[in-house]
Amino acid sequence: MQNSFTEENYLKIIHALSGRDGLEVSTNALAESTSTRAASVTDMLRKLAEKGLIHYKKYQGVRLTESGEKVAINVIRKHRLWEVFLVEKLGFGWDEVHDIAEELEHIPSDHLVERLDSFLGHPRFDPHGDPIPDAKGNLTEPDYLILTDVEIGEKVRMMGVLDHAPSFLQHLDRAGITLGCILEIKEINEYDKSASVQIEDKQTLFISLEVSKNLLVQRR
Ligand SMILES: [Zn+2]
Structure with a gap:
């Protein structure tokens, strides 16, 4: 069964919003993330429910079904593999690939994605450090810290x-x-939580709290 571009994007967004625990996602949260009116969101949700991809009851949140989860993970897998391809094989910067991968992730061919995966040597992470689900749909999120949790x-x-x-x-x-x-x-500056950080034992620079909050790190 083929799913449209928009349907796949909804499944991906529901997956992202429901987090690791598979929490229910509200229609409002979906309307906000998709920049769509709540009424159009409801239409789409009804469609996805008919296809058996989500659990949906009016006025309640939505959750992916097992097959919806499978579709979402597969789209994420394709997205991240294409990003690796674009950076490693075509020389794009990590800042340039996301929007292109948003298009490529909807190419339906499973054969293509398996060939791509082996061509790239079965990479486990994309150029932004996000884990790539394997062909069976297993996605292991590593336990990283956020830089703001790290001490002086x-x-x-x-x-x-x-x-x-x-x-x-x-x-x-x-x-x-x-x-x-x-x-x-x-x-760490007590006033605004900006930090002075040394990189690779070389230069030291100040980074803002906004930057620290968005960096995932691992203790060595
Ligand atoms: Zn991306």
Whole structure:
């Protein structure tokens, strides 16, 4: 059964909003994330429920069914594999690939995605550090910390970003903060929680709380 571009995007958004615990997602939250009127959201939800992809009752939240979850994970898998391809094979920057992958993720061919996966050597993470679900649909979210949880004097490895906006990624590029680099918190400003951070035992720079809140790291 083929699902439309929009249907797949809804499933992906419901998956993201319901989080690890598979919580119910409200129609309002969906309307907000899709920038759509609540009435159109309701229409789409009815359609997805008819296809057996979500559990939906009027005035209540929605949840993905097992098959809805499968579709969502598969779209995420394709998205992240295409991002790896674009960065590693076509030389795009990590700030340039998200929107292109938003289109490529809807190419239905399973054969294509399996070929792509083996061509890339079965990568486990995308260029933003997000885990890539395997062909069976297993998605393991690593337990990363957010940089704001790290104390002064601790050295951590940068593992991912919570914000995928090109402007944020370009900001990190300019600061020399890339996936895998080692960060050490030297000082935290009590007033605004900006931090002085040393990168790779070399330059030290100030990063704002907004930046810290969006960096995923791992203790070494
Ligand atoms: Zn992306």
